[in-house]
Amino acid sequence: MAPAARPLADSLQVHDGHGPLVIANAVAAALAAGQGVVALESTILSHGLPRGDNLRVGREIEAAVRAGGAVPATIAMLNGTVHIGLDDAALEQLCSSDDIIKLSMRDLGVAAALGLSGATTVASTSALAHRVGIRVFATGGLGGVHRGAAETFDVSADLGVLATTPVLVVCAGVKSILDVPGTLEYLETLSVPVLGYRTDAFPGFYLSDSGYAAPWRIESAAQAAAVVHARDVLATDSAGVVVANPLPLDRQVDPTLHDRLVTQGLELLARKGIHGKEVTPALLEFFHDNSGGESLRANIELVLANARLAGEIAAALSELTVTQSSTSV
DSSP: OOOOOOOOOOOEEEEEEEEEEEHHHHHHHHHHHHOOOOOOHHIIIIIIIITTHHHHHHHHHHHHHHHTEEEEHHHHEETTEEESSOOOOHHHHHHHHHHHEOOOGHHHHHHTTTTTOOOOOHHHHHHHHHHHHHOOEEOOBBBBBBBTHHEEEEEOHHHHHHHTTOEEEEEBBOOBBOOHHHHHHHHHHHHOOEEEETOOOETTTTTTEEEEEESEEESSSSHHHHHHHHHHHHOOOOOOOOEEEOOOGSSSSHHHHHHHHHHHHHHHHHTTTOOGGHHHHHHHHHHHHHHTTTHHOOOOOOOOHHHHHHHHHOOOOOHHHHHHHHHHH
């Protein structure tokens, strides 16, 4: 049986060497009770979606997790404090403030010490989720190996963190502006399994098929949970798991429009000298401004679908863990 929920104050404060970390009451209660919890990154809200849309979508993402049967935990740093789970006022602050910075793994300690506010990336969200015992995380697209990385060494921190953090990440593959085969090769090198959800193709974010195969295929949330459980039992490594969930073919961005915008977007980056962590926000903004609303529509649909699937996986993993604990007693 799952352990009984223990009494909690409004939030549970956990202090580490880099400043306070606060777990929202609903999230802490769910973790204590062994219920499914899904971590949600906040960069998509602060840097990935337009003002006005971001708060509405943030609420919808959390609702999608609940519809999947789990408790949402949007993660962000506010005034130097990491919050695992946001109330509506904090969510509104995140979506409306002009001083929200993008925080990857390396930035967390610095920002906490300086009392700053920031949104978490895939890398930092995964690390913080693992820090408090959350096993499942939903996002839009995974970072990866950038084109020309052989010369620039530009590889997303997402991949390195996934190699050492046992969190399952539900995403829509990687953005097609990246080196997709290079990213898949690097994930293999890092021993991170990639599971295509009801697909043999690895998705390319706005596209249902990046042109490259997904190494493994699963058909259900229960199978994804079984993979996590089997890896726990075997204890062969500590890497995370990627579940690639594509948009339905009739909901992807038109490939011709997509390819034209990728070419123009890359030219824009080169012309303006944009690089590093500014690349993704700049390209998303370019797509949003030049796709007639199609990229924004696809972005919202895919992240909602990922949140719902992540909720189902977290619920299935919780049920599987409780069942295994009961039978082993």
